[in-house]
Every structure is written in structure tokens, then in C-alpha cells.
Amino acid sequence: MATIYLNGEYLADDQPCISPLDRGFIFGDGIYEVIPVYNDHLFRLDEHLQRLDNSLANVSITTSLSHQDWRGLLEELISRNDGGDQSVYLQVTRGVAARDHAFPSDIKPTIFAMSNPLKPVAAEVHEHGVSAVSMEDIRWKYCHIKAIALLPNILLRQQALDAGAVEAILIRDGEVTEGAASNLFIVRDGVIITPPKGPLLLPGITRDLVLELAQQAGIPCREAGITADELKHADEVWLTSSTKEILPVTRLDDQAVGNGRPGPLWQRLIKLYQDYKRHYNGQET
Numbered sequence: 001m002a003t004i005y006l007n008g009e010y011l012a013d014d015q016p017c018i019s020p021l022d023r024g025f026i027f028g029d030g031i032y033e034v035i036p037v038y039n040d041h042l043f044r045l046d047e048h049l050q051r052l053d054n055s056l057a058n059v060s061i062t063t064s065l066s067h068q069d070w071r072g073l074l075e076e077l078i079s080r081n082d083g084g085d086q087s088v089y090l091q092v093t094r095g096v097a098a099r100d101h102a103f104p105s106d107i108k109p110t111i112f113a114m115s116n117p118l119k120p121v122a123a124e125v126h127e128h129g130v131s132a133v134s135m136e137d138i139r140w141k142y143c144h145i146k147a148i149a150l151l152p153n154i155l156l157r158q159q160a161l162d163a164g165a166v167e168a169i170l171i172r173d174g175e176v177t178e179g180a181a182s183n184l185f186i187v188r189d190g191v192i193i194t195p196p197k198g199p200l201l202l203p204g205i206t207r208d209l210v211l212e213l214a215q216q217a218g219i220p221c222r223e224a225g226i227t228a229d230e231l232k233h234a235d236e237v238w239l240t241s242s243t244k245e246i247l248p249v250t251r252l253d254d255q256a257v258g259n260g261r262p263g264p265l266w267q268r269l270i271k272l273y274q275d276y277k278r279h280y281n282g283q284e285t
């Protein structure tokens with residue numbers, strides 16, 4: 001049985017313990033993070049905690065937890081779940097109160113975390129790539145906040161799955177924003193391009209790392225708008241996220257991307273990414 005963390009306690013995951021009046025349950029009034037763990041080590045924790053702070057500030061939720069407190073409680077959770085490679089999910093909601101849209105005064109946030117085994121991306125995904133479909137970005141205009149209210153993302157992802165694809169690539173006003181649960185990169189004429197940060201997309205931790213690794217390796221990259229047409233004619237298309245890392249998209253809207261195989265710049269970046277992971281925290285696995 002897995003162990004979860006809830007409001008200062010470590011509990012078995014089948015112990016019922018969240019009030020139905022929690023505003024996370026009633027309104028989706030909360031934010032979250034997902035942090036990969038490799039070989040017991042939280043990957044890019046500082047960056048995730050910085051984004052957590054930004055999400056909390058954007059929705060006016062405050063907790064008394066410092067970054068050091070978060071590290072301590074998450075490390076304890078990982079160890080209670082047998083360590084290794086895991087995916088930590090943490091969620092902070094505004095807390096429990098009588099149902100009313102207005103922020104209640106004097107409310108204590110609900111702090112929850114769980115950790116699940118992190119499944120490695122299947123070798124065949126890296127060999128053949130994945131399919132994606134483009135769809136209208138029907139989400140709200142504060143997509144930089146990692147909000148738990150994910151109904152549009154869920155509907156979009158399900159539509160993609162129903163169409164036989166693994167991800168929806170979202171287009172707003174003719175420009176690509178990101179995937180339903182990932183950031184997007186294209187390659188055109190040897191240059192890596194990803195949409196700039198702003199309120200219409202989540203500032204992905206993996207996105208930043210990919211840019212960092214490309215820059216260090218001297219590979220040209222740019223943060224710039226990508227039109228739906230540029231997406232369609234890209235030489236390579238990638239999706240990035242903490243649990244999927246860098247996925248090559250080899251079919252988009254039922255057409256091959258480039259030559260229909262994971263491209264040469266993806267091959268370089270995934271190698272740089274794996275090397276970085278191996279050296280993170282000085283571990284060599």
C-alpha cells in the first residue's frame with residue numbers, strides 16, 4: 001500500500017481523510033506540481049518549488065512551508081514509498097469552508113502529496129515516435145498557473161486519444177501554445193523553436209532544461225511564436241514534460257512529420273537530457 005502525505009501526516013492511501021467541502025473538490029480551487037524522482041533524487045526541485053510559489057502567489061494561497069520544509073516532506077514521502085524512480089504529485093488547495101465563491105477569511109490550505117512509480121518511456125516510443133492531433137485551445141487565459149482545474153485539458157487529451165493519438169497540440173488564434181499536458185518544440189532548418197513564456201502556456205521545467213541543454217551544446221534555438229502552418233511543415237516536432245521527458249512526434253493530424261521518424265536534433269537532445277539526468281546530484285547510474 002502506498003503512503004500519502006496530508007496536512008502534516010503520512011497515511012496509508014486508503015484512509016479517507018479529505019472533507020467534501022474542501023474547495024479543491026468543490027471549485028477546483030487549488031494548484032499542483034509534478035516532480036520526477038530518479039534514483040531517490042528529486043529532479044530540478046528548486047525550479048519546481050519556484051513555479052509552485054508562482055502558482056500559489058497567482059491564486060493568493062499562502063502556506064507556511066519553506067522550500068526546505070517541502071524538500072524534507074517530499075524526501076520522507078519518497079523514502080516511505082521505497083525510493084527509486086518515482087513521480088511526486090503535490091497539491092495545495094485553499095482549504096475547507098462553507099461553499100461560497102468569495103475567499104473565506106481565516107482558512108488553512110489543504111496540503112497533499114503522493115508518489116507513484118515512474119514508468120520509463122517505452123523504447124518503441126523513442127524508436128518510432130508518437131502521433132498527435134492539433135485542436136483549438138479551449139482553455140482559459142491563465143495557463144501559466146498550474147491549476148488543478150483541468151477539465152479542458154482532460155477533454156482535449158481524451159479527444160486526442162479517441163483519434164488514436166497520444167496528445168493534443170493546442171492552437172489559439174492561429175498560433176501553437178502547447179500540448180494538453182506538455183510543452184511543444186519544433187525544428188525548422190536546424191533551429192529549435194518553442195513558443196515564448198506568457199499567460200497562454202505553462203512554463204514547463206522540462207522546456208527550460210531543453211533550452212538550457214541546447215544552448216550549452218551550441219545548437220541554435222529560439223523562443224518565438226509558431227503558426228499552425230509552421231507546425232504543419234516543421235522538420236521535427238517534440239513534446240516535453242517532466243514524466244515523458246522529450247517525445248518525438250512523428251505523425252501530426254495523420255501526416256508524417258519530416259520523414260516520419262524521430263529527427264536528428266531530437267536524437268541529440270534526448271542524449272543530452274539522459275546524460276544530464278545521470279549526472280544530476282552527482283549520481284552515475
Ligand SMILES: Cc1ncc(COP(=O)(O)O)c(C=O)c1O
Nearest residue numbers: 181182183202204205206241242
Ligand atoms: C499544460 C502543460 N504544459 C506543459 C507541461 C510540462 O511541464 P513540465 O515540463 O514542468 O512537466 C505540463 C505538465 O504537466 C502541462 O500540464
